[in-house]
Amino acid sequence: MPTTGQSESEEKPTRGKRADAVRNQRVLLAAAAEVFVTSGVDAPIREIACQAGVGVGTIYRHFPTRADLVVAVYRHQVEACAEAGPTLLAGTDSPFAALRQWADLFVDFLVTKHGLAGALQSDSSGFEALHAYFLDRLVPVCAQLLDAAVAVDEITPGTQPYELMRAIGNLCIGHDPHYDPRRMVELLLRGLRNPRP
Amino acid sequence: MPTTGQSESEEKPTRGKRADAVRNQRVLLAAAAEVFVTSGVDAPIREIACQAGVGVGTIYRHFPTRADLVVAVYRHQVEACAEAGPTLLAGTDSPFAALRQWADLFVDFLVTKHGLAGALQSDSSGFEALHAYFLDRLVPVCAQLLDAAVAVDEITPGTQPYELMRAIGNLCIGHDPHYDPRRMVELLLRGLRNPRP
Amino acid sequence: MPTTGQSESEEKPTRGKRADAVRNQRVLLAAAAEVFVTSGVDAPIREIACQAGVGVGTIYRHFPTRADLVVAVYRHQVEACAEAGPTLLAGTDSPFAALRQWADLFVDFLVTKHGLAGALQSDSSGFEALHAYFLDRLVPVCAQLLDAAVAVDEITPGTQPYELMRAIGNLCIGHDPHYDPRRMVELLLRGLRNPRP
């Protein structure tokens, strides 16, 4: 279980007048997503509150730490990414091809979120929850893909899922017209490939 | 002893009482290097001044912008790295091997400097000078290595030196016992390799 | 009690917990007025915050720029001065007498505010709003008085309201027991007088 910090919320609307709160959460998340795109995940809390039309206190109530907010904002995409792993694996004969497609999804996700990749590497306190959630959720998926590819001799064994994910994440840091993360990730994956025919 | 690395400081020592200032520059650079390791290259100027036992004004006198300071701190290593390129190329039959060794030097450099790799990707203003210096100095070297390797068919053409350097730099972001940048860079370079035997 | 002069503060008191903030605004304005007397309108923001017993952030929240604060502190007096123009004009047969009385009010206002007259001449950025407010509000009033006096041949035409106001303002700069701005303004106005018998 992720050490996110939000105990309930999300997913199940629960019942009763909670509907109010749930609606509010949605507004908050939408606003945060908006601001994250514009100003990065380090944007001032007040900017997000303003965009959502609420007070800063409301943000803090729902998301005690910045990481909680980031996690909540991207939870759906992370879930989607996690679920895509097994699906891709099931839909092809080549686990390596599945890995490549999965990496592509992951990259898609990261590059469209301004600064998210950077935040994932940040060792500044307050992002542990973010790290924890991403890793808890995605490392097992990546492991499954790697293992499968190793099992059919498509790639050389010895690469850990965690380091591969970090590598991919790192490669997605920064926006630059002269730098295409996807190509570099492709290179990285090619490096995994078993040289044997 | 601080890990500054630059033993002789700058240019001609000039003459006269400048000896005082020159000595101070050393102290400043040592302190900055120290603090950069501890708190990253974004560390408050005050912290550096404090570590050096000087006033903030002294820092500003010697290094008007933060980038000036960072460049000064790492100039020697960058120069060494730049000069190593041609040397390595001359010392081997395989340009790809030379590239690998060069990348290793570059990685050595980056991973020992906490936060430097991150700063290199930072798009925050005030780091342009830093970017400029690194790129001006190292991209040509990297280009030479890549071209040579392409020329002897060791690697697939089409990868730009700039993107390769950024990729390597990115891979070096973050300190983590479970993540070894060197291995990931190795993977990346293997991905460049021409599949033909 | 501070010599702020504004007793009712701002516009509609609005409702709800804003009462708190409104009260605070009063404290802020009183403190600022106090400090302006002591240290001039260039006084450090911190000093004002300290005098008010609040954090600097509170000042910035209410008055984003220094000019905003100055304008707020003196708004009531400026308004009173602006409204006095037509009133005085209506209450006398001699527009020149009205002008003299009006000038007296203006001087009263300026000499009791240490440094305000100076700030009005300051060309330092950040005071544009202050200039704008004073001029927008008072120049038309002064113009009306001048025009009326010219119309009845009490004064020589050709003097612009703006330059007259600046002159009066300038004459009020500085505190000095041996210098009475009022007398000098009186001289200036006498200089406007039509030499006709």
Next chain:
Amino acid sequence: MPTTGQSESEEKPTRGKRADAVRNQRVLLAAAAEVFVTSGVDAPIREIACQAGVGVGTIYRHFPTRADLVVAVYRHQVEACAEAGPTLLAGTDSPFAALRQWADLFVDFLVTKHGLAGALQSDSSGFEALHAYFLDRLVPVCAQLLDAAVAVDEITPGTQPYELMRAIGNLCIGHDPHYDPRRMVELLLRGLRNPRP
């Protein structure tokens, strides 16, 4: 005697190797005058030192306070202005006309010196010497002119030379295309005029 603070220097080149120092003073004064025009009399000391091509210490050695420097820079003009008083008085039948001409000289002087008029009113510590010098030197001259005009019934008695000078000085504060100090000073002097023919 002015309480300027510089005991020797200036005027008499003195003798011996002092020639060196005298030459240096000239350079300093020229530089200061230059900078005062550009950046006002509040310009950073370092800017003046830089313009003069000397160290800041040298400035401080010669002119311990900023006022000392300002006084020295403008001493010649002040002297000229002081000496013009009696001369003008001697050259005309109308002391009032002389006063007007003298005021014109004074205004000429002040308006060509960016910020000098302002500095003259500044009550910030460190400008006492400046005040003292200007007043010591010019008030008697102004008094002579006023007395003479009163004596021949050209102007109303009762105006003190000090307040008149301050008034004129004040009217010269600020640079503004829509404000002509000379015209306002003319108005002020007209106000002194005895209404009877």
Next chain:
DNA sequence: TATGAATGAGCGTTCATTCAT
């Protein structure tokens, strides 16, 4: 005597975070 390196107080400004309403 001249230099200019060094100092550090001080200023404007931002923002995460708390808490009374």
Next chain:
DNA sequence: AATGAATGAACGCTCATTCAT
């Protein structure tokens, strides 16, 4: 539960001034 006012630490930066060389 929501608000947003208040707080104050922290940072970048500028200069007046001192003093070792």
